[in-house]
Every structure is written in structure tokens, then in C-alpha cells.
Amino acid sequence: MQVLLGIFLYFMVYPDVSHQMDSGYYKYEEEQTSTTTTPGVPLEHTSLRGPYFDTTASKNVTALVGKTAYLNCRVRNVGNRTISWVRHRDIHLLTVSGYTYTSDQRFSCLHKPQNEDWTLQIKYPQKRDSGIYECQVSTTPPIGISMYLSVxxxxxxxxxxxxxxxxxxxxxxxxxxxxxxxxxxxxxxxLHNTEEINYDSPRGGVSVITEKGDVTTSYLLIQQAELKDSGKYSCSPSNADVASVY
Known part of the structure; x- marks a missing residue:
């Protein structure tokens, strides 16, 4: 009876924790820090929940080349545990709490006291920075959540x-x-040649229709084309390179 009771208490104290090491994602239930019971009071009301992730945010982040990227990790009930960021590509420890553990100073962790957000900041990101990054909490065993960055x-x-x-x-x-x-x-x-097109010019018949979405499309319509309308036309988005046609 003593052996069976010991096994029962072990599973009550240590909840099931399963790991998917190939993806770097740890699925967890919760960490119980107290198993003291009070007569007539359910166990879940007397135990304290350990750290857990807010999983409402997107796990896929897209950033522009050269424009600072942010991967946010929100951890509830962190207590005195430390938060680390790890890059999966080379299993490289990037930050621990607010300290940077890589010689690449583009990486840093942003965190304010009494705040639940631990944000990995990557300055001047390049396409090679694309990949999986994991936010880890120093529980026993550690728990973590993976995010994919596309630069x-x-x-x-x-x-x-x-x-x-x-x-x-x-x-x-x-x-x-x-x-x-x-x-x-x-x-x-x-632009027509080097001049920005004026849609209200006396010439008339010039209009633009723009449809914004995952792929943005802009249509330039010029009615009754004339010889003077020949030349170079350029499409210049405010956050992307220029493309031209002749």
C-alpha cells in the first residue's frame, strides 16, 4: 500500500508534460507548487498554478528586411523563473532575462518590470534570420513556445x-x-518619366484604383492615350522598391 500511495502522490504533484523535440514546442498543462489540502476544499482551489503562456498571439511573424523585428512572448505567473530566447537553427542561446548571450548585438530582449511580455528584438533583420525562435521558461522541466519569423x-x-x-x-x-x-x-x-502623375490635371481621363490586402494592386487608367503619354511609368509604393515600365 505504501508503494502504491507513493506512485499516486507523484502523479498528483507532477502533471503530465509532453515534449515534441523536433519542433521545439513543449505542450504543458500547469506546474503545481502546492499539494496541501484542506478538508472539504478541492485540490485545485489550494494549489498555485505555475508559469504558462498566453497563446492568443500569432506564432508567425513577418518582418521587412532592414526593419526591426519583434517576437513577443507573454508569460503568466512567471514568478522568479527566468525567460530565455533560443534560435533553433543552431540551438543558439540569444538572451536570458534582460541579458544578451550572443556576440550578435542585433539581438536583445525587451522587458519592463511587472510586465508579462518578454520581447525578442532583432535589429536590421536579413533573410538569413528567418526561422524558428523559442521562448523558454526555467521551470522543471523547462516549458517553451516556438514562433516562426519570416524576413x-x-x-x-x-x-x-x-x-x-x-x-x-x-x-x-x-x-x-x-x-x-x-x-x-x-x-x-x-510617376510619368520623373514627374508624379496629377489625377486632377486639365488633361482629364486619368484615374487610379487601389485594392489593398495580402497582395496590394494599383491600377493606373489613362483614357484616350496620346503620343505625349508615351514614356516611362513607375509604380512607387511607400514601403517597397519602385517598378517601371516603358
């Missing part, structure tokens, strides 16, 4: 370029698409 460079393209031919008197329809942008460009400028 992308927006692509701007004018469909049908680089050379296009339009008949005189027809409607010119130039289509510009912007892909791989974390957010739609706040503004898109169209």
Missing part, C-alpha cells in the same frame, strides 16, 4: 513590363502589384 523583401511589379505598346486613342491600363509586404503600403505613387 521578406517586398516585391513590386508592373504587369506586362518592362516594355508595353498601346494604340493611340485606346485606354492605357497599367497594373502594379506589391507582394510580401507585412502590411499594405500606406501610399502608392505613379
Amino acid at each position: 521578406v523583401e517586398p516585391i513590386t511589379q508592373v504587369i506586362g513590363g518592362p516594355d508595353m505598346y498601346i494604340n493611340k486613342g485606346s485606354t492605357m491600363n497599367l497594373t502594379c502589384i506589391i507582394k510580401h509586404s507585412p502590411e499594405p503600403p500606406p501610399a502608392i505613387y505613379w
Whole structure:
């Protein structure tokens, strides 16, 4: 009876913790720090819950090349445990609490006292920084949550370029698409040669339609095309490179 009672208490004190080492993701229930019971009071009301992750945030983060990236890890009931960030590609310890443990000073952990957020900051990210990063808590055994960072460079393209031919008197329809942008460009400028196109010019018949989304599309429409409308047309998003057509 003593042996069986010992086994029962072990499973009451240490909840099930399963690990998926290939993905770096630890699935956990909770850490019980007290098993003292009071007559007539359920065990869950007298035990204290250990650290656990707020899993409502997205596990996929997209950042622009050269623009600071942030991976946020929110941990509840952290207590006196430490929070670490690890890069999976080379199993490299990047930060522990507020200290950086890598010679690459682009990496740092942002945290304010009494705050539950531990944010990995990566300055001047490059495409090579894409991959899995894990936020770990120093429980026994450790628990962690993985996030995937995609560092992308927006692509701007004018469909049908680089050379296009339009008949005189027809409607010119130039289509510009912007892909791989974390957010739609706040503004898109169209230029004719080196001058920004004025949609309210006396010429008339010039308009732009823009549809924003995961892929942003901007249509430049010029009715009754004339010889003077020939030349270089450029699509210039405010957060991506310029693309041109002739």
C-alpha cells in the first residue's frame, strides 16, 4: 500500500508534460507548487498554478528586411523563473532575462518590470534570420513556445513590363502589384518619366484604383492615350522598391 500511495502522490504533484523535440514546442498543462489540502476544499482551489503562456498571439511573424523585428512572448505567473530566447537553427542561446548571450548585438530582449511580455528584438533583420525562435521558461522541466519569423523583401511589379505598346486613342491600363509586404503600403505613387502623375490635371481621363490586402494592386487608367503619354511609368509604393515600365 505504501508503494502504491507513493506512485499516486507523484502523479498528483507532477502533471503530465509532453515534449515534441523536433519542433521545439513543449505542450504543458500547469506546474503545481502546492499539494496541501484542506478538508472539504478541492485540490485545485489550494494549489498555485505555475508559469504558462498566453497563446492568443500569432506564432508567425513577418518582418521587412532592414526593419526591426519583434517576437513577443507573454508569460503568466512567471514568478522568479527566468525567460530565455533560443534560435533553433543552431540551438543558439540569444538572451536570458534582460541579458544578451550572443556576440550578435542585433539581438536583445525587451522587458519592463511587472510586465508579462518578454520581447525578442532583432535589429536590421536579413533573410538569413528567418526561422524558428523559442521562448523558454526555467521551470522543471523547462516549458517553451516556438514562433516562426519570416524576413521578406517586398516585391513590386508592373504587369506586362518592362516594355508595353498601346494604340493611340485606346485606354492605357497599367497594373502594379506589391507582394510580401507585412502590411499594405500606406501610399502608392505613379510617376510619368520623373514627374508624379496629377489625377486632377486639365488633361482629364486619368484615374487610379487601389485594392489593398495580402497582395496590394494599383491600377493606373489613362483614357484616350496620346503620343505625349508615351514614356516611362513607375509604380512607387511607400514601403517597397519602385517598378517601371516603358
